[in-house]
Amino acid sequence: xxxxxxxxxxxxxxxxxxxxxxxxxxxxxxxxxxxxxxxxxxxxxxxxxxxxxxxxxxxxxxxxxxxxxxxxxxxxxxxxxxxxxxxxxxxxxxxxxxxxxxxxxxxxxxxxx
Amino acid sequence: xxxxxxxxxxxxxxxxxxxxxxxxxxxxxxxxxxxxxxxxxxxxxxxxxxxxxxxxxxxxxxxxxxxxxxxxxxxxxxxxxxxxxxxxxxxxxxxxxxxxxxxxxxxxxxxxx
Numbered sequence: 001x002x003x004x005x006x007x008x009x010x011x012x013x014x015x016x017x018x019x020x021x022x023x024x025x026x027x028x029x030x031x032x033x034x035x036x037x038x039x040x041x042x043x044x045x046x047x048x049x050x051x052x053x054x055x056x057x058x059x060x061x062x063x064x065x066x067x068x069x070x071x072x073x074x075x076x077x078x079x080x081x082x083x084x085x086x087x088x089x090x091x092x093x094x095x096x097x098x099x100x101x102x103x104x105x106x107x108x109x110x111x112x113x
Numbered sequence: 114x115x116x117x118x119x120x121x122x123x124x125x126x127x128x129x130x131x132x133x134x135x136x137x138x139x140x141x142x143x144x145x146x147x148x149x150x151x152x153x154x155x156x157x158x159x160x161x162x163x164x165x166x167x168x169x170x171x172x173x174x175x176x177x178x179x180x181x182x183x184x185x186x187x188x189x190x191x192x193x194x195x196x197x198x199x200x201x202x203x204x205x206x207x208x209x210x211x212x213x214x215x216x217x218x219x220x221x222x223x224x225x226x
Contacts, residue, residue: 103156
């Protein structure tokens with residue numbers, strides 16, 4: 001039973017344009033969400049997080065939006081750069097079990113020069 | 114080193130053999146996690162340590178899997194009587210606490226022939 005879903009396995013975007021990566025979850029108890037980026041042959045690296053008390057968190061070119069009623073979050077990258085090409089995972093955890101993170105299956109982003 | 118270190122990076126073994134995978138977390142991180150990632154999937158939680166004790170081992174798939182962290186630093190994931198279905202990337206991560214992101218190692222790729 002996959003509690004965090006990333007329904008788009010891949011996304012291709014032109015350099016300079018916006019990349020939007022989506023993530024849906026089913027557990028209404030999730031209250032902390034993270035995005036990770038993974039390059040080939042490397043472990044995932046933390047990108048940005050958001051807690052359920054917010055609906056937006058911004059860090060440079062990266063913004064995460066959270067829609068609790070829809071159980072949906074998205075990661076916006078603007079402007080996209082070729083170095084952003086990687087697999088992006090969203091992850092979620094709940095306060096009652098905060099050290100157990102559930103990951104989506106990832107979206108492979110390709111930013112074309 | 115500064116990051117999470119995992120050894121071996123690659124392990125090929127035969128069905129039925131015993132395997133140990135090692136994780137050296139970031140110095141000072143009290144929390145340590147093991148995740149497993151199969152091809153095309155996101156990381157799947159196995160076990161979480163806080164200090165020396167396994168605070169949550171609910172993700173271990175069966176009793177062939179066991180993990181230890183005897184001195185609260187290095188951890189070893191042990192798999193007995195390996196099966197072909199155990200083939201995956203085994204990721205270790207450490208963190209300072211709940212709102213600190215997980216820092217992942219590069220993983221140990223296990224192949225069971």
